[in-house]
Amino acid sequence: MRAQAEDCHPDMRAVLQNLLSSGGKRIRPTLGLLIGNMLGADLDKTITLGAAVEMLHTATLVHDDLIDGALLRRGTPTLNSRWAPAATVLTGDFLFAKAAKLAAESDCLPLMRLFAETLATIVNGELTQMFSSRGLIKREEYYRRIYAKTASLFEMSARAAAMISPVDDKTVSAMQVFGYEIGMAFQIVDDILDFTGEQATVGKPVGSDLLQGLVTLPTLYYIESHPDDLEVRNLAKDGGSIDEEKMKNLVISIQSSDSIQKSINEANQFVERGLQVLLPFKAGVERAALEELARYIVHRRT
Amino acid sequence: MRAQAEDCHPDMRAVLQNLLSSGGKRIRPTLGLLIGNMLGADLDKTITLGAAVEMLHTATLVHDDLIDGALLRRGTPTLNSRWAPAATVLTGDFLFAKAAKLAAESDCLPLMRLFAETLATIVNGELTQMFSSRGLIKREEYYRRIYAKTASLFEMSARAAAMISPVDDKTVSAMQVFGYEIGMAFQIVDDILDFTGEQATVGKPVGSDLLQGLVTLPTLYYIESHPDDLEVRNLAKDGGSIDEEKMKNLVISIQSSDSIQKSINEANQFVERGLQVLLPFKAGVERAALEELARYIVHRRT
Numbered sequence: 001m002r003a004q005a006e007d008c009h010p011d012m013r014a015v016l017q018n019l020l021s022s023g024g025k026r027i028r029p030t031l032g033l034l035i036g037n038m039l040g041a042d043l044d045k046t047i048t049l050g051a052a053v054e055m056l057h058t059a060t061l062v063h064d065d066l067i068d069g070a071l072l073r074r075g076t077p078t079l080n081s082r083w084a085p086a087a088t089v090l091t092g093d094f095l096f097a098k099a100a101k102l103a104a105e106s107d108c109l110p111l112m113r114l115f116a117e118t119l120a121t122i123v124n125g126e127l128t129q130m131f132s133s134r135g136l137i138k139r140e141e142y143y144r145r146i147y148a149k150t151a152s153l154f155e156m157s158a159r160a161a162a163m164i165s166p167v168d169d170k171t172v173s174a175m176q177v178f179g180y181e182i183g184m185a186f187q188i189v190d191d192i193l194d195f196t197g198e199q200a201t202v203g204k205p206v207g208s209d210l211l212q213g214l215v216t217l218p219t220l221y222y223i224e225s226h227p228d229d230l231e232v233r234n235l236a237k238d239g240g241s242i243d244e245e246k247m248k249n250l251v252i253s254i255q256s257s258d259s260i261q262k263s264i265n266e267a268n269q270f271v272e273r274g275l276q277v278l279l280p281f282k283a284g285v286e287r288a289a290l291e292e293l294a295r296y297i298v299h300r301r302t
Numbered sequence: 303m304r305a306q307a308e309d310c311h312p313d314m315r316a317v318l319q320n321l322l323s324s325g326g327k328r329i330r331p332t333l334g335l336l337i338g339n340m341l342g343a344d345l346d347k348t349i350t351l352g353a354a355v356e357m358l359h360t361a362t363l364v365h366d367d368l369i370d371g372a373l374l375r376r377g378t379p380t381l382n383s384r385w386a387p388a389a390t391v392l393t394g395d396f397l398f399a400k401a402a403k404l405a406a407e408s409d410c411l412p413l414m415r416l417f418a419e420t421l422a423t424i425v426n427g428e429l430t431q432m433f434s435s436r437g438l439i440k441r442e443e444y445y446r447r448i449y450a451k452t453a454s455l456f457e458m459s460a461r462a463a464a465m466i467s468p469v470d471d472k473t474v475s476a477m478q479v480f481g482y483e484i485g486m487a488f489q490i491v492d493d494i495l496d497f498t499g500e501q502a503t504v505g506k507p508v509g510s511d512l513l514q515g516l517v518t519l520p521t522l523y524y525i526e527s528h529p530d531d532l533e534v535r536n537l538a539k540d541g542g543s544i545d546e547e548k549m550k551n552l553v554i555s556i557q558s559s560d561s562i563q564k565s566i567n568e569a570n571q572f573v574e575r576g577l578q579v580l581l582p583f584k585a586g587v588e589r590a591a592l593e594e595l596a597r598y599i600v601h602r603r604t
Contacts, residue, residue, distance in 0.1 A: 007422075009430045063395060067388035086369035087432060089391055093365060093425045096398055101418035104411065112414050116403035120309075123395045128311045130389060 001051045004098040015079070015091065019058065022076050025302075027186070027293075028153055029054045032161035034293060035175050038286035039165035045106055046161060052102035052115070053157045059095035060122055062088060067126070072204065111160050118156040121148050136223070136235060137215050146187040147180075154183025174277050181274030182294050188267040189298055191216035195255050201302045207251030211244065217266065219250075221259035229253070267298050303353045306400040317381070317393065321360065324378050327604075329488070329595075330455055331356045334463035336595060337477050340588035341467035347408055348463060354404035354417070355459045361397035362424055364390060369428070374506065413462050420458040423450050438525070438537060439517050448489040449482075456485025476579050483576035484596050490569040491600055493518035497557050503604045509553030513546065519568065521552075523561035531555070569600050 005016035029050030036046030064070070065078040066088045072078060080088045096119070103115040125148020132141075158179025162172040194209045195218050209216050215223075215235075223232050231250040254260070271294050281287050307318035331352030338348030366372070367380040368390045374380060382390045398421070405417040427450020434443075460481025464474040496511045497520050511518050517525075517537075525534050533552040556562070573596050583589050 008426045009433050011433045012426075012429050063391050067391060085387060087429070089365050089369060089394075090425055090429050090432070092391075092395075093398070094422065094429065096395070097418055097422035097425055100402055101415065101422060104414040104418050107411055109406065109409055109411060109414075112406040112411070113403065116399055116406050120396065120399035120403060123392055123399055124310045124314075127314050127389070127392050127396065130392070131311050131313045 001055060004051075004055065004102065008094065012091070012094070015083075016094075019062070019079065019091075022073075024054075025300075026054060027297075028057055028157045031154060031179060031182070031293060032157040034286070034290050035158055035161035035178075036165060038281065038290060039162055039167050039171065039175075041161060041165040045164050048102050048105050049111075049160055049164060050157075052099050052106075053153065053160070055095050055099035055102060056115070056119065057153060059092045059099060062092040062095060064126070066092070067130075106160070106164055108160075108164055111163050114156055114160060114163070118152050121152045125149050125152075137220075139220055142215070142217060142220060143184070146184060146191075150187035150190070151180050151183030154186065155179040174280075178274045178277045178290070178294075181270045181277070182297050185267040185270035185274070185294075186297050188217055188263060188270065189300065192218060192260060192263050192267070193302070195251065196260060197301065207248065207255075210251055210254075211247050217263045218254050218259045221262045222250075222254045222257055225257070225259070226253075264298070271295065271298050303357055306353070306357065306404065310396065314393070314396070317385075318396075321364070321381065321393075324375075326356075327602075328356060329599075330359055330459045333456060333481060333484070333592075333595060334459040336588070336592050337460055337463035337480075338467060340583065340592060341464055341469050341473065341477075343463060343467040347466050350404050350407050351413075351462055351466060352459075354401050354408075355455065355462070357397050357401035357404060358417070358421065359455060361394045361401060364394040364397065366428070368394070369432075408462070408466055410462075410466055413465050416458055416462060416465070420454050423454045427451050427454075439522075441522055444517070444519060444522060445486070448486060448493075452489035452492070453482050453485030456488065457481040476582075480576045480579045480592070480596075483572045483579070484599050487569040487572035487576070487596075488599050490519055490565060490572065491602065494520060494562060494565050494569070495604070497553065498562060499603065509550065509557075512553055512556075513549050519565045520556050520561045523564045524552075524556045524559050527559070527561070528555075566600070573597065573600050 001020050002017060005013050005020065008016070032050050032053060033046055035041075036043070036049070061073065062079055065073055066080040066085060069080070070078050071081040079091060083091075100112075100115065103112055106112075125145060128148070129145060137145075155176055156179070159172060159176035162175035165171075191209065194204075194216065195207060197206070199206055205211070210219055222229075223235075226232055231246055231253065234246060235250070274294050275291060278287055278290055303322050304319060307315050307322065310318070334352050334355060335348055337343075338345070338351070363375065364381055367375055368382040368387060371382070372380050373383040381393060385393075402414075402417065405414055408414075427447060430450070431447060439447075457478055458481070461474060461478035464477035467473075493511065496506075496518065497509060499508065501508055507513070512521055524531075525537075528534055531552075533548055533555065536548060537552070576596050577593060580589055580592055
């Protein structure tokens with residue numbers, strides 16, 4: 001990833017190096033690396049693919065933070081909090097270009113198509129969310145949203161790693177399903193941590209999704225079991241515009257309700273379906289590492 | 303191109319249809335179509351490639367207009383003049399994704415690499431221009447800038463069309479050179495029209511580049527032959543910050559100087575070198591169409 005930042009303007013290079021060093025769990029490339037390792041893919045290609053996936057992810061984060069006006073990411077100031085919007089837009093574009101270049105190095109055309117389609121899915125998801133009214137949504141809309149936002153890139157990382165491996169189409173599909181299931185679980189856990197996490201570790205205020213009018217799974221469960229709750233009726237009526245004090249009360253109600261446990265159960269179900277997919281593969285250290293990754297996703301605290 | 307806008311949010315679809323219908327000369331895809339036609343490429347593939355090139359071009363324009371705060375493009379309001387920056391950023395990203403998807407349909411891996419590299423060149427060029435101080439630049443810097451901004455995509459369109467044709471590497475290189483030469487000429491003529499064009503046809507105020515502190519070829523020639531001119535010395539001293547009245551005087555001085563003719567001569571030289579490249583190819587209607595395109599580039603008025 002750092003090598004991709006070498007042939008650009010020195011000021012830009014420093015910014016990219018900083019951006020690429022700022023951490024993150026690197027969970028999307030890890031997923032691809034473990035699958036490539038299990039299926040016997042060429043190591044260099046798997047690493048290049050991992051770098052492409054992580055750069056694509058970073059590019060979308062740079063544009064997202066600009067769009068949301070977010071000031072912090074992973075506990076450090078975002079690019080847009082320090083730079084002009086123009087430079088931030090172009091930095092994201094540069095990362096897209098470099099991610100596409102790395103993906104092209106896979107020498108695998110279907111993978112290039114998958115790469116482009118995944119980018120379109122992610123961006124279209126963000127546009128849909130932007131155009132949609134805030135407030136109440138249906139459960140199906142929530143699943144579509146978290147697929148576009150998160151699971152699509154997990155799915156791509158897993159499927160692409162299988163594509164560059166010496167395996168049949170059935171195995172490629174199985175890995176795609178594994179990526180999908182743990183990607184869905186990952187975002188559900190993210191949405192739970194928004195209610196239950198420590199502000200210091202999550203890196204944003206508790207309940208910030210709902211305070212911004214974004215309804216996620218814990219809220220959906222709460223609405224289902226408390227349809228006559230005053231705050232819920234306000235939310236249904238006014239979308240994201242009800243006052244902050246009432247929203248904070250709703251956050252507290254959700255935190256102490258069984259909606260959190262229901263959401264955890266659902267994340268667990270996604271992970272279990274993912275683990276089922278792995279069963280036909282040869283037991284051993286490679287499969288065990290993937291199982292470990294899947295379980296980490298529901299037990300993590302950040 | 304319109305088909306690419308079908309699988310997205312309805313509001314977005316309307317915007318994309320509008321954006322793709324807003325005209326423009328479509329000169330970059332035309333270049334590729336004529337080359338593909340001359341070299342015997344598959345017509346469907348050539349058309350898909352042309353759509354990919356034009357969508358990539360449109361994506362960069364959408365982000366450029368946002369960055370420059372431009373309100374008009376091709377005489378109609380820009381996306382950013384009517385929409386929030388967030389939606390404009392995402393629209394550009396969506397077009398990048400769809401352009402990459404179209405490029406992947408070429409079934410030609412080197413073309414995908416070329417596509418990603420060209421995007422990186424264009425974006426890096428914009429970043430370099432943003433970080434560079436305004437005011438005086440060297441001639442080499444001007445050439446580097448117009449290569450990144452314009453000639454790189456002409457070069458890509460021409461080279462990619464040859465890549466998907468049943469021809470040898472030498473022919474691919476020849477077409478790349480042809481695209482480069484007429485792409486350089488195209489941008490030089492754009493920079494001349496900024497001084498000599500009618501505001502109504504060019505779509506922006508006369509001399510707007512220089513008024514924004516952007517030094518182009520006519521100004522470079524003027525500086526070389528009038529090093530002791532008061533406005534030139536001010537420009538050298540203060541970069542883009544000298545007052546507007548003085549800049550307007552400099553624009554008038556350049557318009558009535560021989561710097562315009564020198565710049566036209568230089569654009570002609572680029573086109574002539576391009577035409578030389580075509581000579582070894584079989585004379586006929588296909589080659590004649592490419593020669594016509596090259597000549598149009600220096601004689602156009604918009």
